[in-house]
């Protein structure tokens with residue numbers, strides 16, 4: 001890679017804070033003093049107790065929400081609104097039910113100036129990548145959860161965003177399908193080399209997929225610790241060094257989960 | 267292989283014939299019982315004529331005199347004009363209300379109140395302000411459809427799943443494109459409900475309007491209303507049955523078809 005060691009990271013998060021309803025007395029401080037660099041081509045996992053602001057951080061990166069303080073740079077430019085330099089994958093797929101598999105994937109391309117022929121060809125390429133050949137003309141309601149999420153991933157990747165943002169994408173799948181989708185995602189990303197920010201509750205999933213795991217504290221979310229996962233790919237769940245990393249993540253996490261339970265009065 | 271196709275068509279044909287038979291036979295049974303009861307003198311009735319009389323009256327109106335079609339076409343013209351105005355304006359207003367919090371805050375309470383006013387209650391006002399002719403009747407039809415369509419369009423757009431909208435916006439889709447490509451199709455379930463309710467209310471409003479607007483000559487509602495001058499209950503029943511049948515068919519044909527071709531096909535509602 002030509003990339004300079006000192007080149008600025010693809011995503012730079014500086015002193016970021018997010019409060020909901022800041023003027024009212026129901027203010028929720030979701031995120032506090034987040035500083036984080038996300039390198040191009042890296043898979044970053046955000047993990048932390050429920051309600052700590054993981055989705056909020058992802059929404060800020062997506063441009064769905066605006067920071068209360070601090071800055072958020074993508075490619076050196078402040079993130080101000082949603083845009084096709086980012087792709088988003090939701091836990092509930094958020095496919096357009098009135099469009100076929102092909103139509104869902106071409107939508108983003110057509111909206112960004114691709115001709116119909118080119119968009120169709122590109123979409124078919126991604127349909128093949130997520131192994132949905134033969135389902136081009138199926139409507140989403142006829143697909144299984146795992147298949148829907150493949151469509152959503154293809155839809156978000158097809159228009160070639162700089163970053164793929166994923167909010168618990170496999171959270172609604174059964175454990176068998178989930179494991180399979182983790183392997184599939186790993187395979188797809190080894191092909192595309194995409195930068196990913198991925199939210200999960202599962203330490204196993206985090207260690208399997210991540211280059212870096214960012215553990216957040218209970219609300220207000222701050223960076224509690226960062227764990228680098230330097231394991232070769234393709235990975236297997238059975239690698240020995242896994243257990244150590246899992247332990248490290250778990251111990252960071254469990255302190256915070258306990259704090260959160262105390263906050264909830266449990 | 268080739269021999270299979272006709273079998274399939276025969277089956278579908280048989281099924282739809284069976285559908286019509288199943289729909290019609292309760293009417294036939296009731297008619298036969300009533301006819302027999304009257305003929306054998308079990309009951310005496312002035313207000314409910316024998317089915318054979320109604321049928322004869324229908325024949326006279328539809329074939330011998332042929333005036334029935336004149337009434338019908340006058341009614342359908344008013345329905346079509348009023349209803350299409352209601353669809354155009356209702357969908358537009360509903361969309362604007364759902365998209366602008368300011369407008370919504372201003373008009374939603376008014377709309378929620380007016381949506382539950384029976385359209386016929388507007389008639390006295392319209393008769394005074396717009397006269398006793400076609401304009402009043404068409405406006406009544408319009409109002410009948412308008413509130414239901416506006417309200418359901420607004421609700422439908424609000425209920426489009428947030429993540430679908432966000433997914434589209436992340437692709438850079440905004441403004442009018444977002445509206446036509448995501449909000450409108452996403453709100454179709456509710457919008458079609460509005461269209462169906464709307465045509466039902468519009469049809470009822472039409473008949474009421476025709477009865478009370480003194481200056482009009484033709485119309486199915488007019489026909490029923492005028493029959494009282496001749497004490498002809500059979501005409502009234504011909505009218506009542508046709509009004510019921512038309513309302514039923516309006517709902518069951520093109521709107522039902524629209525529903526099957528869209529929201530049912532897309533799995534947004536369960537198939538019926």
Ligand SMILES: Nc1ncnc2c1ncn2[C@@H]1O[C@H](COP(=O)(O)OP(=O)(O)OP(=O)(O)O)[C@@H](O)[C@H]1O
Nearest residue numbers: 020021028030049050051052053054055056057219
């Ligand atoms: N639109 C909003 N308005 C007000 N408060 C919000 C809003 N969105 C999130 N919050 C609050 O911000 C905090 C962080 O929420 P967020 O959804 O980011 O948590 P999370 O880490 O994704 O949780 P989970 O793991 O359960 O998905 C929560 O307390 C939540 O109630």
Ligand SMILES: [Mg+2]
Nearest residue numbers: 054055056167
């Ligand atoms: Mg979340």
